[in-house]
Amino acid sequence: MFIVPMTSIMGTTGIGSVTGNPAASTTTATETGVAGDFQNILNDVINNVEETEAVTKVDAYNLSIGNMDDMHTMMINTAKADVALQTMVQLRNKVLEAYQTVMNTGL
Numbered sequence: 001m002f003i004v005p006m007t008s009i010m011g012t013t014g015i016g017s018v019t020g021n022p023a024a025s026t027t028t029a030t031e032t033g034v035a036g037d038f039q040n041i042l043n044d045v046i047n048n049v050e051e052t053e054a055v056t057k058v059d060a061y062n063l064s065i066g067n068m069d070d071m072h073t074m075m076i077n078t079a080k081a082d083v084a085l086q087t088m089v090q091l092r093n094k095v096l097e098a099y100q101t102v103m104n105t106g107l
Helices: 006-010 013-019 022-026 034-065 071-104
Strands: none
Touching (some): 034 071
16 A cells, blocks of 8 residues: 655656746646656556555455454554545546636637
8 A cells, every 4th residue: 555645746846947947947848747747646646546445445354254453454544545535536626627727718
C-alpha cells in the first residue's frame, strides 16, 4: 500500500519557473514534460486507490474468518482507502472544472 505524498505531487520545480527569467517561460507543456507528469500523477492516484481498496478487502475478509487479531490495523487501512478515494474524487472534480472553464472560453 502506497500513499502519494503531497511533495511528490506538487513538486518544487514549477514554482521556480514563475519567478525565474521571463524569456525562459516561453516553453510549452510538451517541451517540459508537464503533460506526461500530469498523466503519471493521475495514474498514481488511481493505482493508489486500487491498492488501498484491495488491502481493505483483504482485511475485511481476514476479519470475517477470524484471522485478524488487531482491529486497529484494519481501521487504519480503511481510513487510508477513504482518504485516497476522496483525493481521487477531488482531483476528478478539479479536472472537470478546468475542462468546463476551457470549453466556456469559446476557443
